[in-house]
Amino acid sequence: MTLNEIPHIELFTDGGAEPNPGKGGFGVILSYKGRQKEFFEGYELTTNNRMELMAVIFGLEQIKTKAKVTVFSDSKYVVDGIVQGWAANWERSNWIRKKGNLVLNKDLWERLLDVMDKHEVTFNWVKGHAGHSENERCDILANKGIHSENKMKDEGYLDYLENIEYYQEQKIEKEGDLCRKCQTPVIKKSPKKRKIIKNQNYYFEYYMFCPNCRAMYMVEEAKKEVPDGNTLF
Template identity: 40%
Template sequence: MALFPAHAYTDGASSGRRGPGGYGVVLIHGGGTVELSGGEADTTNQRMEVTAACVALEALAAGQEVTVFSDSSYLVNCMRRRWHETWRAAGWVNARRRPVANRDLWERLLAAVERHESVAWKKVRGHQKKDGPHRAGNDRADKLAVAAKLSQT
């Protein structure tokens, strides 16, 4: 069992349907906080959301108990509802019999999840004015993602 459960706040940002994008991660673990960010010149928001989760889990030492907080329904629903199991069993084809979008990142994320003792997925409301228990972490991840996106232009 991990001594210190880790919290990972993740967010992605992009310009329009496709264009410059960035991700932001705030890791809280063992009494410390680490911020990570990066971006791509030609990407989508969904790619950046999943990339943020990959980076968060890969940055932690193996064997952790991690809770990932994200405002991305795409990411959280896939992991909590285990859509990835159906996709993998079907040869990475979705219910419409089309190739699963972002398969490379989903496979990367699943590998990162397998490194840890447990990973829980929590949906947070993004960009809310109300204070909540996870607002600060989500807001900071968003700021990191937007700054990384802007650095790609």
């Protein structure tokens, strides 16, 4: 590598918590010119999304010289947060969401954006548990963290628990809103069958669905009056 050449490094990450929230861990692989380094850490109490974020942050913070870094993560929350520009928008809004609530995991999003400024970073989403060798290895490393004896405290999550009223999210109303249970962006889904319940004068044309924990949220705007006949349609 010449003095002016910027190294190209691949960063593979995974994180999780059992249960969610619960004991957490993340795994990281840094790969450069065929050489790899592995890392993992465990936490006493945290969430899936915090561990996914922490994995990327930790990996980037290990790189001590400016580099072109390609991140591979199976977390839509992390990848879309950067690629779709959500984190940048939150930063411009001083990390305040609608109704004056703070953005969840603000401490880690701030830290991620800060360390990204030191490198040229691109993000790629990979499907988890689908045979991707590095992703599978990171999952093993994350589980080592979860089950390790010397787990650390996630101070950011403990702060959230102490000040939860300032982080309460607005109603789940549209795609991209964060699931209240796991903070994953929800998607819009329509029921396969719309059954009219006896003595009920409305039905829901669609609902919001969390692809991570499978939570469902009924949306007031999707409520429709029952047509005459009370039939399936």
